[in-house]
Amino acid sequence: MQAYITLARREMGSFFYSWIAYVVIAGAMLLTGMGFVTLLDRLQGEPTPMPLTEIFLGGCFWLIVLFSAPVITMRLFAVERHSGTFETLMTTPVSDWQVVLAKFTAAIVFYMLMWLPLLACVLVLRYCAHDATLFDPRTLGTTYLGIFLTGCLYMAVGCFASALTHNQIVAAMISFAIGLAFFLAGFMDGPIDLQGTWAGRAFSYVSVLAQMKDYARGVVDTRSVVFCLTSSFFFLFLSCRVIESRRWR
């Protein structure tokens, strides 16, 4: 446990030692801000039954997730492998799982920090609009739950991609590709003739796009919770195996 906390803290710190943290947070804030402007624009138009969070999600949410996840996670293992500190790390009495989980934890905590400006946007709106119906804490809660679960999946994918290679750019590309595949699965059940077939159902089940829409609407579907958690676990498991592979390669 001590090793896990020590490692997670160092990983967290290393985000802020490098420029990555500031660049990612600045980028995310810019996009959140743009989303906020779109949101205000929509609110001035026709009345809509949609909750605030769902309108926001139509904006820049996926852009932020798809681009920030690879950047946040690309260094996790790739840098250590490149510089050789991986060797000093793995010759201390820590297990492979501790290392993977510590790095994953640091990534997910940082990812959640990145979403704090959204909270600020909602609070500003509530303060200025003086309209209680505009702001439903439960919907906001489920939105953040959705952000967290989607984040888990994307960070786990990033962990896995970073464990695969010495090169940060390659790691980022792999994690972007896998992340994009999950995102695009959401568009696969509609336009093509897959509706109703098993393939269509499979795509809709892995569609993080549709799942996130549910969360923003205030709906928590256990299927999507289970999907995000199991697939995160699966990718973390793969990362662990990749790290372990030095033993049998």
Add this chain to the structure above:
Amino acid sequence: MMIDVSNLTKTYAGNTAVADISFQVEQGEIVGLLGPNGAGKSTTMRILSCFIPANSGTATIAGWDVFTQADEVRRRIGYMPENNPLHPEMRVREYLRFRARLKGLSNGRTRERVDAVITQCGLEDVSKRIIGQLSKGYRQRVGLADALVHEPELIILDEPTIGLDPSQIRSVRQLIKDLGRTHTVLISSHILSEVEMTCSRVVIMRTGRILAADTLDNLYKVLGKNGHLITEIAAPLDELKTCFEQMPELAHYTISATEGAYHRCALAPSGSDDLRARIFALVVERGWDLRELSRVRHSLEEVYIRLTRPESEEEPH
């Protein structure tokens, strides 16, 4: 027994890095692993530090098996890999604290030990500086401090002085020597003088095999015999010659003239006895003058070159 390696073999994708090696290291020894690049030194060290497992054979550190009891072994060793990788963005004290905590030291103990290794490795002046901005010599000391921070029983250092300037090499070497008083140390190097100066025993490797594993004195004795004697004696040449010819211990001798009445003689003994006292007694007995008498030992370099020369280059006997 601190390290006990027997029949260790490691292959990487078909290439044999270490082939069936066995050696032992006793507690409190400083042992040098010597060999040309690609001899399998680093691989051996990586196996001993539980980073990679071997394909076959066993290795134990202080009685713990490196394959099945890796956690126990890791607690007992301080390992500094080749090129000494560090986190360049961290500060020295912060890095050592991080490493100590990672190695399972309690909070109080961490503070104590970090202070201790900073003093021990002479890092007081730079303890608040960023590692990436330190000179190579200081970085090497940080690596050493990291290897020492949890008070390991065994310290494994892979090429600890590579890339340092002579004065830095000297200070790192002194540090290693000091460590040898309290710890068992295994260092690898291809710099002979370094091993000669710091180690009590050497293991010489080439292409994954052990060629020799012995104390330096024994290696000199076995491989270099006892060296030869150089002496300068003022005596009539023919008298000198007859005397040398009558000595059964001498394998052969050469005499060359120097200035004055002195003759410079190189004497090669047939056995491993030290003939200096014998020569001195001879000179006194005859009433000659003696102005030099010394034994030229084979340096480790000669021993090493003879051992590690590829077979094809070996001259016919």
